[in-house]
Amino acid sequence: DGGITQSPKYLFRKEGQNVTLSCEQNLNHDAMYWYRQDPGQGLRLIYYSQIVNDFQKGDIAEGYSVSREKKESFPLTVTSAQKNPTAFYLCASSIIGEKLFFGSGTQLSVL
Amino acid sequence: DQQVKQNSPSLSVQEGRISILNCDYTNSMFDYFLWYKKYPAEGPTFLISISSIKDKNEDGRFTVFLNKSAKHLSLHIVPSQPGDSAVYFCAASNNAGNMLTFGGGTRLMVKP
Numbered sequence: 001d002g003g004i005t006q007s008p009k010y011l012f013r014k015e016g017q018n019v020t021l022s023c024e025q026n027l028n029h030d031a032m033y034w035y036r037q038d039p040g041q042g043l044r045l046i047y048y049s050q051i052v053n054d055f056q057k058g059d060i061a062e063g064y065s066v067s068r069e070k071k072e073s074f075p076l077t078v079t080s081a082q083k084n085p086t087a088f089y090l091c092a093s094s095i096i097g098e099k100l101f102f103g104s105g106t107q108l109s110v111l
Numbered sequence: 112d113q114q115v116k117q118n119s120p121s122l123s124v125q126e127g128r129i130s131i132l133n134c135d136y137t138n139s140m141f142d143y144f145l146w147y148k149k150y151p152a153e154g155p156t157f158l159i160s161i162s163s164i165k166d167k168n169e170d171g172r173f174t175v176f177l178n179k180s181a182k183h184l185s186l187h188i189v190p191s192q193p194g195d196s197a198v199y200f201c202a203a204s205n206n207a208g209n210m211l212t213f214g215g216g217t218r219l220m221v222k223p
Contacts, residue, residue, distance in 0.1 A: 004154075035213075040120070042200060042215040043155075090154050099145055100211060102154030 003027065006091050006103035012111050013078065013085055021076045021106045023091030032074035033092040033100065036060060043090065049074055050096055078108060086110050114138045115203050117214035124221050130188040132217050134201030137182065141203040145211070146175060146186045149198045158199070159186070191221045 004025045013019045025032065031050045035043040045058030049068040063082025068074055074093075078085045086109050092100040116135045124130045134144075142163035147155035161168040161175045161184065168175050174187045188195055201214040 006154075040215075042115075042117075043213040045210070048210065088152070092154075099157050099160060102147075102156070104154045105152065107152065 004091060004093055004101055004103035006089075006106050008106060009104070011106055011108045013108060014111050016080045018077055018079050019085075019108065021078070021089055021091075021108070023074045023076065023103060024072055025074075025091075025093040025101075025103075026072060027093055027101065028071070029093035029095055029101070030071070031094045031096050032068065033094075034058075034064070034066065034074070034076045035090045035092065037088040037090060037105075046076065046089075113215075114141075115201055115212045115214040117199075117201055117217045119217050120215070121218040121220070124191045124219065126193055126221055126223050127190045130186075130191045130195065130219055130221065132186040132188075132199050132201075132219065134184045134186075134214050135182060136184075136203050138203070138205070138212075139182070140205040141212075143204045144175070144177060144184050145202045145204075146173075147200045147202060147213075148195075149200060149216070155200060188219075191219075193221050193223050195219060196221050 007022045033048040034046040044060050047066040049055035065077045089106045091103045094100045145160040146158040148158045149155040159170050159173045159175050161177050177184045198216045198218050200216045202211040204211050
């Protein structure tokens with residue numbers, strides 16, 4: 001079954017801690033994306049990557065970091081510099097120029 | 112500055128009636144528009160799209176209309192069903208890549 005897998009489903013972060021959200025796809029898509037959704041709001045782009053070993057900042061990249069060492073994987077690290085990390089995080093992938101397919105999301109909360 | 116706006120945060124419709132969800136955009140470079148449907152605690156799923164060379168695209172109960180001069184698009188669902196209750200996001204991109212800009216979403220509630 002082809003798709004996008006995000007893990008974990010729920011994640012808790014302590015003060016000053018970095019946490020990493022996993023995103024894996026087996027759709028053979030070149031492009032991958034991270035979005036953040038806050039309650040009652042739309043999706044905001046954090047980072048995106050259109051090719052391995054290259055990625056670009058989105059609208060709200062501060063306090064986040066990513067890597068793209070493999071085509072299938074695009075992990076997102078929420079660093080301690082992100083002061084308001086509580087949100088629903090969505091990973092997506094696509095063939096460049098075509099529609100995005102989303103994973104099922106990770107809910108990050110602060111302890 | 113929000114380039115894609117969905118001015119109605121929520122919409123309530125009776126089952127069997129038409130649901131009309133609206134979306135406005137400001138960037139004239141946008142030429143590809145999509146609607147996504149999202150259930151709570153899940154990722155959005157693609158619903159329907161339209162390119163700027165068309166003014167209408169239909170898929171079953173779902174029709175998207177695009178008015179380029181008004182920079183406005185709408186999603187019509189007819190007949191509406193209780194399972195259509197979800198948040199609907201409008202998104203837009205240009206051909207420079209497929210970076211989608213999303214609207215804030217409209218929560219649709221279809222009452223039985």
